[in-house]
Amino acid sequence: MTRPKGSTVAFIGLGIMGSPMAAHLVAAGHDVTGFDLSPASLDKLVADGGKAAASAQEAVSGAEVVITMLPNHPQVEAVIDEVAFDDGTLLIDMSTIRPSTSIEIARKLSNVRVLDAPVSGGQTGAVQASLSIMVGGNEADFAAARPFLEVVGKTIVHVGPHGAGQVVKAANQLMVGGIYALVAESIVLLEASGVDPKAGLDVLAGGLAANRILDLKRESMIAREFQPGFRIDLHHKDMGIALDAARAADVSLPVTNQIAALVAAARAQGYGSLDHSALLKVIENFAGRS
Known part of the structure; x- marks a missing residue:
């Protein structure tokens, strides 16, 4: 055009x-x-x-x-x-x-x-x-x-x-938050089991579990590098938008509620200024491996 x-x-x-x-x-x-x-x-x-x-x-x-x-x-x-x-x-x-x-x-x-x-x-x-x-x-x-x-x-x-763009963005953010949480749990499981997390995630990134977060963030997450590209503080705001949208649509999104709670915990634990991949730190704290 x-x-x-x-x-x-x-x-x-x-x-x-x-x-x-x-x-x-x-x-x-x-x-x-x-x-x-x-x-x-x-x-x-x-x-x-x-x-x-x-x-x-x-x-x-x-x-x-x-x-x-x-x-x-x-x-x-x-x-x-x-x-x-x-x-x-x-x-x-x-x-x-x-x-x-x-x-x-x-x-x-x-x-x-x-x-x-x-x-x-x-x-x-x-x-x-x-x-x-x-x-x-x-x-x-x-x-x-x-x-x-x-x-x-x-x-x-x-x-x-009008408003549909924001609903799709809310869906995007709940999915991104959920994927970060699952990648974080995978890293914690691999490391706690004595498995090289890089080798493990490299394999996962080539199979059905492949996703953009694995492609772009797995190495920095394993290295615990959380320089913000998108801050936890902003993702917390976005999860509130997702929950508000769910209420307006009169639907229950139980996993979204869990992800919102993890993001809120990240802020409460002092990670609000870090990248949203710092959900790994929250998972580590819950797992007793911080």
Whole structure:
């Protein structure tokens, strides 16, 4: 699909995900103005060829496309409440928030084309422009947004109406948390049994148990290297979203409840700033092998 060169884009939220995403949009030929509370993040955008705004309103004024990439629903709601959007603006919220909040934002901004478009792939995916993007909203608005999403992602799917993107992201996060917990338990079992965990996981990664977490994280987990690509604190927030979505759908997700409890335990044990692969430390503590 031909990308609309030279579009004016406002990017709100220039953290570890938003910063490289905004830089990709600049490199693709768009006129990107960003806002973030961190002066260093604004300086990085300027160094990448974008423009820095003194406020969210300044960034959004005159923008054809507004992208938000913020930590949680209070920050997204704060931007929505303080900014006056031009009629017809395409607002792509790429934050991970509650589905109900995404639905309410779309209802509230009746003069704006709104999409919820959370992502999977972490900091590495943002840097490599290889994110998976799950999009909720109107089909025509999705078609308008796709050229911009293609700049930052590889797997881009319209999954349903407003809020559907957030539901799919919740499913993603409960699965990721569950896989991390099982990989962690496998490492603990292998080591406690005197089996080389690297050899064991190498075999598992080539069979039916193969998954992306084994591919990308088994060596760092065995080495107990937990430099954050996605922090436990954020995964804790996401598990709350998954549980809220389950309540809204009136379904019981017993394994999800267990994974949420493990992630909460990781925070309680002081691991909130570590990568979510640090669930291994929680499993080790439970197993008496810390």
